[in-house]
Amino acid sequence: MxxxxxxxxxxxxxxxxxxxxxxxxxxxxxxxxxxxxxxxxxxxxxxxxxxxxxxxxxxxxxxxxxxxxxxxxxxxxxxxxxxxxxxxxxxxxxxxxxxxxxxxxxxxxxRTDGWQLVASDIGTRTGEIREITLPDGTRVVLSTATAIDVRFDARERRIVLRAGEILVTSAPDPATTHRPLRVQSREGTVEALGTRFTVRQDEASSRVAVFEGAIDVRPVRAATDSVRVDAGQRTVFFADSAQPPEAALDSATAWTRGVLVAEAMRVDEFVAELARFRPGLLRCAPEVAALRVTGVFSLHDTDRALQNLASALPVSLAYRTRYWVTVQAR
Incomplete structure (x- = not known):
């Protein structure tokens, strides 16, 4: 048999x-x-x-x-x-x-962020912030629910951003032959020109902000040349185009310190940003979406951040469960 x-x-x-x-x-x-x-x-x-x-x-x-x-x-x-x-x-x-x-x-x-976290080389969970050092000495801080791949070879140093947001502080390439440092998102490639910058993968676009040096942004399907973004500038780019650079916010890297700095921020935008660092569902009721909030809020303790929001504005917190919260009118 x-x-x-x-x-x-x-x-x-x-x-x-x-x-x-x-x-x-x-x-x-x-x-x-x-x-x-x-x-x-x-x-x-x-x-x-x-x-x-x-x-x-x-x-x-x-x-x-x-x-x-x-x-x-x-x-x-x-x-x-x-x-x-x-x-x-x-x-x-x-x-x-x-x-x-x-x-x-x-x-x-x-294409889902959940799958990117599963399949990536390096990733963080919701609410986690992690710093790593790459083989060339480049430092990368990964924000909440972030996934990257690291692809270094003889021709280039490439970081593939699958989901989330990273802060990159580039280091001189130790290789004898120059290898450009690039960050690849779904919408295109960012090339570092001796710099410190952030790249964030949103649902249908990518956003960058530069704090030292400069970067070149090249949308994957753009017919024109790359767009240069200098220190103190930011831009949003899509697969076929990039918006003109504008002034970057000084608070754009506050998340690396575990805080969210809100400067006259709409409540719906505040809730959406806080939700990135919080497991479960966090929603904003339409009637309070246009209210504005200013302050510094903890990303390590999102419950406290929500309580501070409720103390500052005429809003209340409706908890269906600990992981299902709605910000609504008081």
Missing amino acids: SAVAQPSDASPIDPAVVQRAAQWMARLWSGEASEQDRAACERWRAQHPDHERAWRRLQGFDDKLHGAVPRDVASHALRAAPRRAQASRRRALQLLGLTVAVGGLAAAVR
């Missing part, structure tokens, strides 16, 4: 199998699964080795994505959500199955 070769865990899996595994995961995560559902899932996983491999592959991906928020907290928030929000959450998980390709996750998933 000949032995049947078992597939390796890294070998491709039928996309339909992975889609079904994602649907089972969505059902069990919904908070509405019965014991019969759990038993049926166990039977499905036992039907074929690929079923179990697909389940484990998605489970490992899920565990990495939820490292910043305890599973019981995420599950509680899901069960506490209105029925429409529950349906949206289940649908999002089901769509995960539709974006899975043979051997791994497809481009739609790979």
Whole structure:
């Protein structure tokens, strides 16, 4: 009797199998699964080795994505959500199955910040700020939920910013042949000209600010030459263009010290910025969005920052859970 070769865990899996595994995961995560559902899932996983491999592959991906928020907290928030929000959450998980390709996750998933954090060389969790020194002596400070790859070779020193924000303080290249230092975002490339600067990856654009030296910004699909940004300037760039440089804010690097400096900042912008450093959901009600706030707020203690906001303005904090907060009118 000949032995049947078992597939390796890294070998491709039928996309339909992975889609079904994602649907089972969505059902069990919904908070509405019965014991019969759990038993049926166990039977499905036992039907074929690929079923179990697909389940484990998605489970490992899920565990990495939820490292910043305890599973019981995420599950509680899901069960506490209105029925429409529950349906949206289940649908999002089901769509995960539709974006899975043979051997791994497809481009739609790979573009999400969560996947960038999982797949990157170096990353930080929500609320974490970390400084590293690269092999050439360049120092990089990673902001909250930031992911980078480091690609040094004989021709260049490249930092790939997958998600989040970094502060780069460049060092002279020790190599005998000059290798330019570049930061690559989704929208283009920033080349350092002996400098200290920040690069931030937003949803559909990138933003840079320069504090020493200068940089050249080259959008990935721009028909024109690169845009130079000098010390004391900042710009926002897209895949096909860059905005004219303007004055940079002195407070742009305050996050490296664990504080958020607000200077007549809109409350909705303040909440969005604070939410980057806080696990869970932090929202701003429309009726208070246009209020302005000025002050220095802790990014290490976002609860205290919210309390200080409520003390300074006519707003209140509605806690559905510790991880689900809305800033609303008092």
